[in-house]
Amino acid sequence: MFTFKRQMFGFMDLLRFKKMIPKRRKALEEGSSKPLAKSYRVNETAHVLHPGYQKAKLVAIREETSDTKTFTFETERPLYFRAGQYVTLSCNVGGSFVSRPYAISSAPAAALDNRVNITVKKCGFFSGYLCDEAKEGDVFTLGDPSGDFCYDGVRDSKTVVGVAGGSGITPFYSLAQAIADGSEDCSLVLFYGARTEKDLAFKTELDALAGEKIKVVYVLSDEVCAGYEHGFVSAELIKKYVSDDFTLMACGPEAMYRFLDGEAEKLALPRRRFRKEANCVGVRDVKPADCSITVHIGFETYTVKADVRETVLTALERAGLRVPSKCRAGGCGFCHSRLVSGEFSIAGEDKRRLADAKFGYFHPCCSYPDADMEIEVPKMK
Amino acid sequence: MKQYDAVVIGAGNGGLTAAIRLAQGGAKVLLVEKHNLPGGFATSFRRGRFEFEASLHELNDFGTPDNAGDVRVLFDELGVTDKIEWFPIPDAYRVISQAEKIDATMPFGVDAFVEKMERYVPGSRKSVRRFFDLAEEVRLAQAYSNSVGGKTDPKYMVEHYGNFVRCGSYSVNEVLRALHMPKRAREILGAYWCYLGAHLDDMSFAHYASMVNRYILRGAMSPKSRSHEISLAMVERIRELGGDVLMNTAAVSILTGDDGVRGVVLDDGTEIATRHVVANCSPHVVYGQLIENVPERIVRATNARKFSGRGFTMFLGLDKSADELGIENHNYFLYDTMDSVAQYDKMRTIEENSVQATVCLNRAQPDCSPEGTCMMYFTTLYMEDDWARIKPQAYFKAKEFVANRMIDRFEKDTGAKIRDHIEEISVATPMTYARYCGHPQGVIYGYESQYWDGLMPRLQMMGEDYKNGIRGLRFASGWSMRLSGYSSAYFAGDIAGRQTVGDIKREG
Ligand SMILES: Cc1cc2nc3c(=O)[nH]c(=O)nc-3n(C[C@H](O)[C@H](O)[C@H](O)COP(=O)(O)OP(=O)(O)OC[C@H]3O[C@@H](n4cnc5c(N)ncnc54)[C@H](O)[C@@H]3O)c2cc1C
Numbered sequence: 095m096f097t098f099k100r101q102m103f104g105f106m107d108l109l110r111f112k113k114m115i116p117k118r119r120k121a122l123e124e125g126s127s128k129p130l131a132k133s134y135r136v137n138e139t140a141h142v143l144h145p146g147y148q149k150a151k152l153v154a155i156r157e158e159t160s161d162t163k164t165f166t167f168e169t170e171r172p173l174y175f176r177a178g179q180y181v182t183l184s185c186n187v188g189g190s191f192v193s194r195p196y197a198i199s200s201a202p203a204a205a206l207d208n209r210v211n212i213t214v215k216k217c218g219f220f221s222g223y224l225c226d227e228a229k230e231g232d233v234f235t236l237g238d239p240s241g242d243f244c245y246d247g248v249r250d251s252k253t254v255v256g257v258a259g260g261s262g263i264t265p266f267y268s269l270a271q272a273i274a275d276g277s278e279d280c281s282l283v284l285f286y287g288a289r290t291e292k293d294l295a296f297k298t299e300l301d302a303l304a305g306e307k308i309k310v311v312y313v314l315s316d317e318v319c320a321g322y323e324h325g326f327v328s329a330e331l332i333k334k335y336v337s338d339d340f341t342l343m344a345c346g347p348e349a350m351y352r353f354l355d356g357e358a359e360k361l362a363l364p365r366r367r368f369r370k371e372a373n374c375v376g377v378r379d380v381k382p383a384d385c386s387i388t389v390h391i392g393f394e395t396y397t398v399k400a401d402v403r404e405t406v407l408t409a410l411e412r413a414g415l416r417v418p419s420k421c422r423a424g425g426c427g428f429c430h431s432r433l434v435s436g437e438f439s440i441a442g443e444d445k446r447r448l449a450d451a452k453f454g455y456f457h458p459c460c461s462y463p464d465a466d467m468e469i470e471v472p473k474m475k
Numbered sequence: 476m477k478q479y480d481a482v483v484i485g486a487g488n489g490g491l492t493a494a495i496r497l498a499q500g501g502a503k504v505l506l507v508e509k510h511n512l513p514g515g516f517a518t519s520f521r522r523g524r525f526e527f528e529a530s531l532h533e534l535n536d537f538g539t540p541d542n543a544g545d546v547r548v549l550f551d552e553l554g555v556t557d558k559i560e561w562f563p564i565p566d567a568y569r570v571i572s573q574a575e576k577i578d579a580t581m582p583f584g585v586d587a588f589v590e591k592m593e594r595y596v597p598g599s600r601k602s603v604r605r606f607f608d609l610a611e612e613v614r615l616a617q618a619y620s621n622s623v624g625g626k627t628d629p630k631y632m633v634e635h636y637g638n639f640v641r642c643g644s645y646s647v648n649e650v651l652r653a654l655h656m657p658k659r660a661r662e663i664l665g666a667y668w669c670y671l672g673a674h675l676d677d678m679s680f681a682h683y684a685s686m687v688n689r690y691i692l693r694g695a696m697s698p699k700s701r702s703h704e705i706s707l708a709m710v711e712r713i714r715e716l717g718g719d720v721l722m723n724t725a726a727v728s729i730l731t732g733d734d735g736v737r738g739v740v741l742d743d744g745t746e747i748a749t750r751h752v753v754a755n756c757s758p759h760v761v762y763g764q765l766i767e768n769v770p771e772r773i774v775r776a777t778n779a780r781k782f783s784g785r786g787f788t789m790f791l792g793l794d795k796s797a798d799e800l801g802i803e804n805h806n807y808f809l810y811d812t813m814d815s816v817a818q819y820d821k822m823r824t825i826e827e828n829s830v831q832a833t834v835c836l837n838r839a840q841p842d843c844s845p846e847g848t849c850m851m852y853f854t855t856l857y858m859e860d861d862w863a864r865i866k867p868q869a870y871f872k873a874k875e876f877v878a879n880r881m882i883d884r885f886e887k888d889t890g891a892k893i894r895d896h897i898e899e900i901s902v903a904t905p906m907t908y909a910r911y912c913g914h915p916q917g918v919i920y921g922y923e924s925q926y927w928d929g930l931m932p933r934l935q936m937m938g939e940d941y942k943n944g945i946r947g948l949r950f951a952s953g954w955s956m957r958l959s960g961y962s963s964a965y966f967a968g969d970i971a972g973r974q975t976v977g978d979i980k981r982e983g
Binding site for chain 1: 711764867875898928
């Protein structure tokens with residue numbers, strides 16, 4: 095082995111080595127005595143982009159159609175999001191702590207002024223509560239803007255073809271506003287499907303936004319009407335209005351997605367050019383049966399009743415437990431929990447991380463109990 | 476009130492390892508993590524049909540059962556090796572600087588590395604060989620230092636690790652020049668510098684040599700199901716040993732008194748009585764946000780340190796295979812210049828920085844994504860807080876600006892064509908990292924490996940740093956004595972965990 099030497103005499107190198115400690119000691123002693131920061135700019139911006147749960151006061155309710163209302167919330171803190179994202183809204187309904195994801199229907203810019211709109215079609219438990227019982231002044235809990243049903247300038251074509259079915263219009267209405275105010279720079283050809291003209295929400299607003307970058311085509315399935323397309327959003331209809339490369343974004347019911355899958359094939363759209371927003375997991379069609387779930391949350395243990403037709407998450411919420419949830423479609427992983435024992439079935443495709451299955455983790459929002467279970471769920475933060 | 480022998484704050488690599496060590500040492504331990512998943516940066520996420528690795532390019536110093544590296548030895552001791560499936564990384568790296576006409580692909584294995592370098596830079600063999608001799612001595616000296624808990628005997632050091640002591644106070648560039656290594660060879664050998672985030676005039680030789688050696692000597696490995704697999708394996712291990720683990724649970728304050736640590740308060744107000752804390756978060760966060768009335772001596776020592784790089788990563792899921800797209804290698808470093816000092820300078824601003832460390836995971840693990848697709852990660856570091864001036868309204872466009880530049884550069888430097896095949900994209904910025912792990916300004920590499928605050932003085936001053944801190948409080952993370960990186964954070968957890976077991980015996 096050779097002898098390393100940098101200075102003429104090796105002992106000088108040794109001395110230098112010895113001085114490293116006194117040198118560092120001195121540097122530490124000579125640091126500034128200024129109090130350490132409590133927060134940092136980048137972290138503060140991050141807190142606007144991901145504000146976490148906060149209180150939101152319902153300040154206005156507006157009827158859009160006979161069964162659809164827009165709710166305006168005033169948040170405690172400013173937030174920002176990308177058009178197309180959703181928030182979870184939660185509150186106590188009859189002893190259950192319930193939460194649901196809703197696409198934001200207002201513009202991202204408004205959220206910086208603490209204003210967030212969601213538009214809700216009355217169709218289920220929580221939406222029914224919102225439409226019938228919620229009133230101005232009520233206080234809810236609002237979660238982080240989430241999801242990636244958004245235009246991406248790197249990935250997507252400059253032309254977005256939006257297909258909205260019913261209340262699936264909400265993310266596109268946000269996107270249209272964002273294009274109009276310059277926060278997004280794509281152009282949008284929006285096919286907005288509804289049963290009849292009366293079922294179209296935001297028609298006046300969308301017509302006002304229409305222009306060079308925004309075009310709206312209304313498609314009525316149950317009504318033939320001058321100035322409207324009739325039927326479903328088909329490949330043919332899309333081709334009638336769009337000729338160049340585009341990214342197809344769809345938000346609506348599952349039946350619409352199944353139809354569009356066929357149309358996308360006719361258009362020979364590669365997978366990267368077709369994006370669908372996920373829908374919440376519903377009940378499953380099996381014989382009703384009860385089972386029991388033992389739940390560990392933090393240092394506490396609870397036992398709750400469950401119905402095998404409903405998801406584990408629903409059982410926990412019904413029992414009044416506050417547990418984390420976001421997308422309710424199995425994809426975001428926010429409700430990531432651990433199975434101690436028991437069995438469950440996943441609704442649709444398994445969207446867990448690979449290692450989760452191996453180590454017994456699952457997503458309560460998209461899993462049905464098949465028998466008694468014991469699980470560990472992180473608390474809602 | 477709940478009582479624990481020790482509370483570990485944060486379930487990143489350092490926190491997970493420390494918790495296992497504590498439980499193995501017989502301590503009743505509670506691990507709290509503010510996020511809903513363990514691992515800190517060591518995690519993964521799904522987009523469409525892809526599962527992206529959040530941070531790990533490759534885990535160094537793992538080796539094989541019969542040529543075990545230090546990390547494998549540690550994992551064996553922790554009892555987690557067999558819970559994880561591993562695959563090897565094929566080549567060390569390919570470094571390209573078009574402007575300076577460098578394009579070198581370097582293999583693992585010291586002999587292979589030395590010979591390949593000789594082909595690129597005739598006449599480099601002897602000096603590169605000597606580099607590895609020194610590096611090996613650095614490794615052995617560190618192992619010795621580890622075995623005595625940092626309390627090294629100077630005489631023993633000089634006798635057994637003389638070369639290490641003689642080179643240990645110099646920067647990388649100082650030593651490589653002293654070895655008369657040809658400039659080109661120095662540049663190619665120095666390519667890993669951005670993994671440590673300090674330029675080669677500043678970075679201590681011992682630190683760099685130790686890392687390069689860990690990569691080249693034993694090759695690199697990765698877990699089959701991304702680093703999330705390691706993190707979950709460690710949580711399982713903690714539970715097997717009787718430790719408690721709480722996710723979605725932040726520590727909001729560490730209670731201290733005349734006799735140091737006395738408890739931890741959690742975000743829901745729960746107070747935990749404990750006399751020992753291992754913090755996986757940074758001293759800046761602990762002393763700035765979790766502890767009241769921090770003594771001035773500690774404030775000074777914390778302020779003295781310099782934040783290292785703030786992270787940025789673009790993740791791409793592509794709808795063609797690596798072969799079809801012309802992506803040849805697993806791991807690329809793309810530089811403007813091979814002069815790390817000049818390059819470091821250009822990495823201060825969003826406008827100027829276009830350095831990237833890029834990985835195509837399929838080149839190491841072909842089946843990591845569905846057939847006919849591949850996944851890539853592009854990472855860079857910002858050496859100053861340029862992202863602090865980006866307002867929320869400008870955020871998405873700033874992301875896009877950098878993302879586009881990364882794609883352009885990759886296509887230009889390698890000839891691969893990826894732009895028209897992006898099926899999924901996700902971009903993490905300093906804001907993402909700030910939020911995810913809570914580190915100040917989105918720093919991902921802890922305190923910079925500056926010359927005065929490099930690996931050796933940190934290791935040697937472990938005992939002194941603890942005495943000058945708060946009784947019962949130790950740090951285990953990329954911010955601590957082993958500096959940043961996966962293996963370093965695991966080792967930090969190992970050291971701090973074992974030390975805390977000793978503290979509990981000594982201090983009660
Ligand atoms: C994009 C990227 C690429 C990288 N590539 C590599 C690579 O190829 N090879 C390599 O070796 N290294 C790599 N690294 C570095 C490596 O990931 C880190 O050095 C290492 O994971 C740090 O581990 P840590 O123990 O410091 O914990 P961290 O990962 O920093 O985690 C800290 C944890 O503490 C939690 N926490 C913080 N405050 C609190 C609180 N008050 N209460 C509760 N919990 C809290 C956080 O939520 C977090 O989970 C990379 C990093 C990034 C970001």
